[in-house]
Amino acid sequence: MNYPHLFEPIKIGGVTVRNRIFAAPIGHPDNLLGKFTDDAIAVFERKAMGGAAVVTHGESSVDCKYGKRFGINLSLDTQQPKRGLAKFADAVRRHGALPSMELLHPGNKSVPNTETIGIGFTAPVVYGPSATVINGIEVQEMPEDIIWEIIEKYAISAKNCQNAGFGMVMVHAGHGWLPNQFMCGRTNRREDQWGGSLENRARFTIEIVDAIHKACGKDFPVEVRISSTEVIDGGYTAEDGAAFAQLLEGHADLINCSVGYGEGLADSYRTMTLTHPCMYREDGVNVKYAGIVKSHMKYTPISAVGALSDPAMMEEIIASGTADIVEVGRGLICDPELPNKARDGREDEITHCMRCFYCFSNGIARGAFWCALNPDTNREIALTKAQTPVVPKKVLIVGGGIGGMRAAITAAENGHEVILCEKGDRLGGHIRCEDKVPFKKHLKEYLDQQEKKILESNIDVRLNTEVTPEYAKEIGADALIAALGARPVKPDLPGIDGANVYGAEEVYVNPDLVKENAVILGAGLVGTELALYLKSLGKNATVIEMAEKMEPGDNALGVMAIQVQFREQGMKINFKTKATRIDEGGVYAETEEGEKYFPADTVIYAVGQKALSDEAMALYDCAGRFYLLGDCMVPNNIADANKMGKTIALDIGRI
Numbered sequence: 001m002n003y004p005h006l007f008e009p010i011k012i013g014g015v016t017v018r019n020r021i022f023a024a025p026i027g028h029p030d031n032l033l034g035k036f037t038d039d040a041i042a043v044f045e046r047k048a049m050g051g052a053a054v055v056t057h058g059e060s061s062v063d064c065k066y067g068k069r070f071g072i073n074l075s076l077d078t079q080q081p082k083r084g085l086a087k088f089a090d091a092v093r094r095h096g097a098l099p100s101m102e103l104l105h106p107g108n109k110s111v112p113n114t115e116t117i118g119i120g121f122t123a124p125v126v127y128g129p130s131a132t133v134i135n136g137i138e139v140q141e142m143p144e145d146i147i148w149e150i151i152e153k154y155a156i157s158a159k160n161c162q163n164a165g166f167g168m169v170m171v172h173a174g175h176g177w178l179p180n181q182f183m184c185g186r187t188n189r190r191e192d193q194w195g196g197s198l199e200n201r202a203r204f205t206i207e208i209v210d211a212i213h214k215a216c217g218k219d220f221p222v223e224v225r226i227s228s229t230e231v232i233d234g235g236y237t238a239e240d241g242a243a244f245a246q247l248l249e250g251h252a253d254l255i256n257c258s259v260g261y262g263e264g265l266a267d268s269y270r271t272m273t274l275t276h277p278c279m280y281r282e283d284g285v286n287v288k289y290a291g292i293v294k295s296h297m298k299y300t301p302i303s304a305v306g307a308l309s310d311p312a313m314m315e316e317i318i319a320s321g322t323a324d325i326v327e328v329g330r331g332l333i334c335d336p337e338l339p340n341k342a343r344d345g346r347e348d349e350i351t352h353c354m355r356c357f358y359c360f361s362n363g364i365a366r367g368a369f370w371c372a373l374n375p376d377t378n379r380e381i382a383l384t385k386a387q388t389p390v391v392p393k394k395v396l397i398v399g400g401g402i403g404g405m406r407a408a409i410t411a412a413e414n415g416h417e418v419i420l421c422e423k424g425d426r427l428g429g430h431i432r433c434e435d436k437v438p439f440k441k442h443l444k445e446y447l448d449q450q451e452k453k454i455l456e457s458n459i460d461v462r463l464n465t466e467v468t469p470e471y472a473k474e475i476g477a478d479a480l481i482a483a484l485g486a487r488p489v490k491p492d493l494p495g496i497d498g499a500n501v502y503g504a505e506e507v508y509v510n511p512d513l514v515k516e517n518a519v520i521l522g523a524g525l526v527g528t529e530l531a532l533y534l535k536s537l538g539k540n541a542t543v544i545e546m547a548e549k550m551e552p553g554d555n556a557l558g559v560m561a562i563q564v565q566f567r568e569q570g571m572k573i574n575f576k577t578k579a580t581r582i583d584e585g586g587v588y589a590e591t592e593e594g595e596k597y598f599p600a601d602t603v604i605y606a607v608g609q610k611a612l613s614d615e616a617m618a619l620y621d622c623a624g625r626f627y628l629l630g631d632c633m634v635p636n637n638i639a640d641a642n643k644m645g646k647t648i649a650l651d652i653g654r655i
């Protein structure tokens, strides 16, 4: 069998599960409405179909009185979500996976009053292990009777989940939630049996686990998610995390080794990029902490999590004894079929998450975890609905970038005759310029996979072919998809045509154009990532930007991750700095302190993209139907081009 360690069944509590790949806890924004929607359930069902052994639903409240984090999120201690819980559990279980629910109490981070956001929930008081003030909210020390009441609520919630068909629960004792607040000396200054020594600080979590076993039976598996280290200066270390885990032996059935305390700390943005490793961190960056915990355990299995999607790496983690299980979060958003593909030996078909944060940012901002590379995520139901039969058509696709490739693959799968024309000498589009950038390696893999799929299909690929209206008319297609992309905007500045000035894409392709020092005009994604790339090559890049901050666009967390990198690398962006002219030695700019000169051997512009819409619209009447997609409509992002490519191709021959 491929990956024999990864696919060896394992017993957790009294239950044997089919392999060692678990779907890490991820919530769904719909559940913040206090109920399950069919859309949300379909996301988790897809992971079960894809072969994960356990599918865990994310943070859900065990205490509707004192423990609300997001307004009216699922209240497991009530009967309110009963029907949805049962539908969720059934959807996962019927595919042979074990449904698990993550139990959350936010403690001192509970929301006291959601009336302001129109939900109308009011907590009588916010309790934490010790009294404090958080963001202006007064937190009271939790009295002993409330501690026991909350422990009981964990048990009631677990029992409700079990009654609904869940086969397992996960107690969230990491990321700064209530059990973690008890564990952490900074937030727990109690002098009673719940504070002081490690044993006392761990007592709350242990009592919760024991209460759940008492309510649900000793064979009912209880996983405990811990932060094996806080990954901040002065926070607790992996050795401390291991000591906590040791105390859980004989109580918990599985210990999940995440990292980070979560929000509320000065360094919380950096922590965020480690709890959910961003693309600038290496694959499996947190596995080493799980290894430290594992080395202290006698018999309780532990799981590693974070930036895992390569089955060979996962196999090695288990074969080497670093962990017993791997948990995968975004890797299964990006490709829920990952476990099946690994088992089948189709690992080269796995779409690896590039850890761009687009899903998470959209979940927060728009209420859906759409994925940049997987256009099917969060559209599971729409995509499986019965469709009208396809009438085969002749389809001409102009542009072999992100959107054009997706459209070509989908149209060909639907039985159309597809001609894909690309004016460059290979498929992939403008973003191919980043092929050598180490932190974009998973994006390159994705482009290579799409390219391979197309070259191995019956799609008629015509490289080095710039489609003109005459060329398109001659083909006589039933439908034409214009996926031409955009071109970089060249700012109108004196000196812009100098021999020392280049567009960002040129420098991505050939970073040696920069000798030692570059000035980059523009602090968007393209410019700031180029600065990070040049820095990794030992070159200095000064970024200047006329706005006063980086725009979050539709990936606020992605921007945050860039800012964290700039801080970690001692780099800065010069905001409110407007370039006025360029000479052979650098850039003049207006700043709040007056004119400033930024010396550089190379000047790079990264000030945005202009849609190739005129060129696209010139093709408007060259085929029966005309479709416009991606950057040639409005310069945007990979997710948008992918989604449009898929959806438009599905429409052809049907609508």
Ligand SMILES: Cc1cc2nc3c(=O)[nH]c(=O)nc-3n(C[C@H](O)[C@H](O)[C@H](O)COP(=O)(O)OP(=O)(O)OC[C@H]3O[C@@H](n4cnc5c(N)ncnc54)[C@H](O)[C@@H]3O)c2cc1C
Pocket (backbone or CB within 6 Å): 356, 372, 398, 399, 400, 401, 402, 403, 404, 421, 422, 423, 424, 428, 429, 430, 431, 433, 434, 465, 466, 467, 468, 483, 484, 485, 486, 504, 505, 508, 525, 526, 612, 615, 629, 630, 631, 632, 635, 636, 637, 638, 639, 641
């Ligand atoms: C340097 C850089 C970094 C980026 N990084 C990110 C990122 O990290 N995340 C993200 O979400 N987005 C990123 N983007 C944006 C993202 O690349 C685009 O939004 C996406 O590629 C748009 O896809 P598309 O299919 O519309 O166009 P493209 O992928 O650009 O493809 C257009 C293709 O059409 C071809 N073409 C043009 N005219 C013709 C013609 N007449 N005939 C034939 N072929 C033609 C072009 O050669 C090109 O290959 C980045 C963009 C750049 C430039």
Ligand SMILES: Cc1cc2nc3c(=O)[nH]c(=O)nc-3n(C[C@H](O)[C@H](O)[C@H](O)COP(=O)(O)O)c2cc1C
Pocket (backbone or CB within 6 Å): 024, 025, 026, 027, 057, 058, 059, 102, 172, 225, 258, 275, 276, 277, 305, 306, 307, 308, 327, 328, 329, 330, 331, 359, 360, 363, 369
């Ligand atoms: C969109 C999203 C939602 C998440 N929701 C939760 C959650 O509800 N509870 C939790 O403990 N972790 C949550 N996580 C963290 C994941 O469980 C996981 O630990 C983290 O993303 C690192 O794993 P990955 O690199 O495989 O994504 C979430 C992560 C993402 C990306």
Ligand code: SF4
Pocket (backbone or CB within 6 Å): 330, 331, 333, 334, 352, 353, 354, 355, 356, 357, 358, 359, 360, 370, 371, 372, 373, 374
């Ligand atoms: S949107 Fe980005 S981070 Fe999220 S799953 Fe897809 S590739 Fe990964």
